[in-house]
Amino acid sequence: MNDENCPYRIERVTEKNFHDVVTVFRDVFNPNADETFLRKKYATDYLGVKYIGYLAYNDDYPIGYHGAIPFLLELQGTTQLAVQGCDAMTHPKHNGRGLFVYLGKKTEELIKQQGISMVYGWPNQKSSLCYFRKLKWTKTGTMRRYHIHVSTLPLSHASKISALTANAYTLYQRLILNRFRQTSNVFASSVIDDEHGGLHRNKDFFRYKRALGSDIYQIAGCKIWMKIDGALLIGDIERNSEANILKLLKALQRLCRLLGIQEIRFQCSPDCFLDKIFSRHYVSHDSWETGGKNFTDIIPLEKMQFTYGDLDTF
Incomplete structure (x- = not known):
């Protein structure tokens, strides 16, 4: 699937259409998903960047989403903006048509346009093939x-x-x-030590995380x-x-x-x-397997380590 033959309407996620992300989440993952929690999870105003991702619509109904949440990384005193890939999902009726990978590539284009250095994440068993083979993510380890x-x-x-x-x-x-x-x-x-980096945590970071519980x-x-x-x-x-x-x-x-x-x-x-x-x-x-992709070489992906709290759901 590409821009010329994509049969769906594609929109970047915004404050205005975020409820459609919730709709896809409920259709794919959890019919009782809490919209308030999801909105807080994507409320990264403290970094000056939010809503990295795209929605897909079929006849004006949201059926797919691929997104990422910004965080600051830290290595040897240097900080750099990166994003954690998360909540990539396609309605079951539209699986197998290449939409997952298409939205993933569009999201990566947006990440690069925003000057963000890296995407990383923890693909599940269903999505790992798409991430590591089709989106060319590099696997760096297993939590x-x-x-x-x-x-x-x-x-x-x-x-x-x-x-x-x-x-x-x-x-x-x-x-x-x-x-x-x-x-x-x-x-x-x-x-974080002399050899490894991790998420940069300050008051704003923990204020954001406290809102999630x-x-x-x-x-x-x-x-x-x-x-x-x-x-x-x-x-x-x-x-x-x-x-x-x-x-x-x-x-x-x-x-x-x-x-x-x-x-x-x-x-x-x-x-x-x-x-x-x-x-x-x-x-x-x-x-989970850990992986991702560098768009700059300021902080190498393979130098990053994580703990449970670094996951978007924590």
Whole structure:
């Protein structure tokens, strides 16, 4: 498919047509998708760039979308704007016609026009062929996933029985977590060292991420970025000694028992700072493939590492 033979109407995503992105998301991924969450996820005004992507319409009905969310990368003191590819989707009735790749190429053209250095992301099993073979992404590794199981009553799941139980649990959770909420709510990515880069995190970055439900806490002498969504999800942990991080993980298990949460989850790039610590004490499993494409050579893709909080859904 190309511009000459494309049978669909193509529009760049804007504030005005963003609801159509939500429509495609509900048709393809989740009929109950929260429009407010999706709008917050794409609200990257703090970077001066937003709405990188294209919609496809068939008879004025949105049936496809390919987008990306801007973030700043940091390597050896240099920062550069990049985008995370995400929410690429085609309505099932229009699969197999080349629309996914066509919208992907148009989005990459827009990325280059905006002077953005790189696109990166974590393709799922269904889309990895399109990204790595047809869009010529380079695979740079596979994220490692850690699960720490906690024996406790499943209060977090029971809270979903009704609106009443959900509200009661949310209040209880807030009362517990507010004891640990950190006022100095910024810390650098734990993956960044002399050899590797990561996402550049400042107050604006964490303000954006807090709107999606995560926050920074001080627990057992460590700063931790986390959120609760059924499980306790660790976005990142500020660099500290291995002994202190292990104390933190024990404290998190006690916190989970108090909150009725049965699992702690963490994901990160292989051989990064936290992976080296976690791997000495817990079993890891392969998770998403990491890949992308450089449009400039300022920050090489292969130098980048990530943690769970760097994903667009965190």
